Every structure is written in C-alpha cells, then in structure tokens.
Amino acid sequence: MDSLFVTVLFLLTVLPANVSTESGTDVNTLLTQLFTTNNYNKKIRPLTDQTQAVQISMDFFLNAIIDFDEQDESLKTSGYLSFIWIDEYLEWDPALHNSPTEIFIPQDDIWKPDVSLRNAFKSFTGLGSSYLNVRVTSDGLVWWNPFQVLQSTCAVDITYFPFDKQKCELKFTAWSYSKAEVEINMGSRGVELEDYIENSAWKLVDTSARETNTEEAAVYFTLTLKRKSGFYIINVIIPVVLLSVLSVFTFILPITSGERASYAVTVFLALAVFLTIIADELPKNSENTSILAIYLMLVSSWSTLIVVLCLVESRLAIRDENRTPINFVFMAFVKVADFFTCKKCKKSVSPKEFSPKSSLRKGLDVEKSVTWIQVVNSMDFIFFWTSFIFTFVCTVILGALAVNGAK
Numbered sequence: 001m002d003s004l005f006v007t008v009l010f011l012l013t014v015l016p017a018n019v020s021t022e023s024g025t026d027v028n029t030l031l032t033q034l035f036t037t038n039n040y041n042k043k044i045r046p047l048t049d050q051t052q053a054v055q056i057s058m059d060f061f062l063n064a065i066i067d068f069d070e071q072d073e074s075l076k077t078s079g080y081l082s083f084i085w086i087d088e089y090l091e092w093d094p095a096l097h098n099s100p101t102e103i104f105i106p107q108d109d110i111w112k113p114d115v116s117l118r119n120a121f122k123s124f125t126g127l128g129s130s131y132l133n134v135r136v137t138s139d140g141l142v143w144w145n146p147f148q149v150l151q152s153t154c155a156v157d158i159t160y161f162p163f164d165k166q167k168c169e170l171k172f173t174a175w176s177y178s179k180a181e182v183e184i185n186m187g188s189r190g191v192e193l194e195d196y197i198e199n200s201a202w203k204l205v206d207t208s209a210r211e212t213n214t215e216e217a218a219v220y221f222t223l224t225l226k227r228k229s230g231f232y233i234i235n236v237i238i239p240v241v242l243l244s245v246l247s248v249f250t251f252i253l254p255i256t257s258g259e260r261a262s263y264a265v266t267v268f269l270a271l272a273v274f275l276t277i278i279a280d281e282l283p284k285n286s287e288n289t290s291i292l293a294i295y296l297m298l299v300s301s302w303s304t305l306i307v308v309l310c311l312v313e314s315r316l317a318i319r320d321e322n323r324t325p326i327n328f329v330f331m332a333f334v335k336v337a338d339f340f341t342c343k344k345c346k347k348s349v350s351p352k353e354f355s356p357k358s359s360l361r362k363g364l365d366v367e368k369s370v371t372w373i374q375v376v377n378s379m380d381f382i383f384f385w386t387s388f389i390f391t392f393v394c395t396v397i398l399g400a401l402a403v404n405g406a407k
Helices: 002-013 024-037 230-252 260-281 291-317 328-342 356-369 372-406
Strands: 054-069 074-091 102-106 115-117 133-137 139-144 147-153 165-178 182-192 202-211 216-227
Touching (some): 054 216, 147 165, 230 260, 230 372, 291 372, 328 372
Parallel strands (some): 054 182
Antiparallel strands (some): 115 165, 133 139
C-alpha cells in the first residue's frame, strides 16, 4: 500500500515537470527568429533558388450564387479560395526552443501571390483582407483561404430563353508573375460545393476547373447554370399563348356586332406589352436572338394583320351588292368556304339532270343571291382556320426548338 502511494505521488509531482508545453513566449521567440533574426522579406519569392517557379495549388469553395444579371452580363458569387504553397523562408525545427508546429500570421506580413479575378466586372482588386491570417506549419507549408464576393463578367446566350443554360468562367491569374515565376495549379478539389446554397432562380448543373497552357499563370473555374423556368412559364409563356389564341378567335365575333376591330386592337396591345416585358428581361445585344422574342414578333405581326383584315371586312360588310357587284375574287372565298363546309352534304347530280345551260344559269343565280355579309362570313371561316393553323404550328415548332435546343 505504501509503495502504491509513493508511485502516485511521483506521477503527480515529477512527471508534469517533464511534459512539453507551448507558451506565448515560445511563439514570440519563433516569430522574432523568423522575421527579425532571419530578416524575412515578403518582397522576395519564397524560394532559395530564385530560378525555380513557386508551385501554388488552388481550389474554389463556392458558397452561393448571389445574382446573375443578364442585362449587365455579370455573375456575382460568394465563396473562398484555398491556396497552398511552400515558403522556404518560413521553415523551423519544432524541437528547438520548444517551438510550436504551426502558427498564424497576418496575410500582409508574408509573401503571397498577387492573384486577382482577371475578368472582374467592376473593379480589379486583390484577394483577402488585412485582418485575415494565413496558417503556416514548421515545414514551410502555407494555407491562405481568402473569402470573397466575386463579380465577374459572363457572356449570355439568350437563344433558348427561358430554358437556357449559361456557362460562366472565373479566371484567376497571378497578375505580376509569369508561369516561369509562379505556377498556379488546379487543386484536387476544383470547385467544392460542400457549403453551397441553392439559388432560387438558377440551378448549378455542372462545375469544372482547368489551367492555362500558355505563359500566363492562371486557373479557370467554370460554372454551368440552368435557368429555373417555372416563373417565366406561368407569368410569360402561358399568357402569351392564350393571347395568341384570343387573337385567332377574333373571327368568331360577328362582324355585325361592331366590336370586332376594338377587340383585335386590344389583343394586339396586350401582346405588345408582353413584348416590352420580355425585352426588359433580356440583355441589349444583337449577337443572339431569343426564340421567344421571335415567337412574339410573329404573333404580333399576325395580330397586326388580323386588325387590318377586321377593318377591311368592316368596310365590305356595309357594301350594297346591287351598287357594288361581287367580283370573282370575293366569290372565290365563298366557294372555298362552301367546299370545306358543305363537301359532305352535296348531292350528286345525275347525268340526265345535268346540262351546260342549266348549270351556267344556276351558277349565275347563285352569284346573284350572294350578299356581302355572306362574303365576309366566308372570309371569317377561312381566316379563322388559317390563323389557327399558323399559331399552332409556330407555337409547337418554336416551343420544341427552345426546349430541346437548351438540352
């Protein structure tokens, strides 16, 4: 029992005195050695052999897509970059003077690559801030993780709007150095999405990273975004299609009601309003034309033609067939309409009942019995189905092109 007590007393008193601990004095001594005794100079590249290139590994940890402005063709993202390199002037032996194995140093106190976003949208600034620290280990390994809100340029292709995909690149380059002096390599992670927050308007469908093969030290991070089209389908596409259908049904409204022209003009103005809304959503350039804009222009042009036809028909409806005979052009509308409406109900005429004189006389009597109102009704029938087929074909073809082309 006495021997056990002596052993415990020995462990509590003697052993702790031999345990190695790091104190603030030890860290201060190490910093004095590195920056004062060794005369560290942050203006010198961190290599003892200055003919070699500093090898820097770079990854991008994307946090969020803040905004994608198609008008200005700019992409605003947030996240942080991870840089790793070896600084040979920041190496030490932890066994000497009870030194720590790693320390934290303000980023402006050591050498770091002047990496910047090359395709910045507004201002060209460096990364990080003076209050950020870098992490340095005893073997000279440096970790620098500057958090940034990046606003870059991004060329927008609006051909398949609102089912479009956009590919945006963020180009980071060591501005003052060539590839022979500083070589930026793509890290093992590339674009990391472990902290990514989904955007409400855009879906991130793919990411990639690549290095340049030129003399320039640069790395490209590519983000492929797909627009979430639900908002535009509900608030733009469906109303436009419904308005185009209403434009077709102009010819259902009787010419004698006196409301047809005003109805056609109202539908045309509604389409013009939606064309203005779409124009405000798209970037003002002439490199690409949206299929939706083409569809709106076709529908608006056809709606304009419908307004003109309604005005012409209103003029024809008040004519007197006794004072203004119906010529063969307008009779053609009547015959075509009769052909499509009464083709199945026509009775076959037997050879005995047929004679050229009776047929000619019957045709003349029919022409005399046709009124201008009947001509207008026949025109309505032809124009209705022509407009319906035109609108249907344009909607199906251009809609298929927009949806499948984006894929």
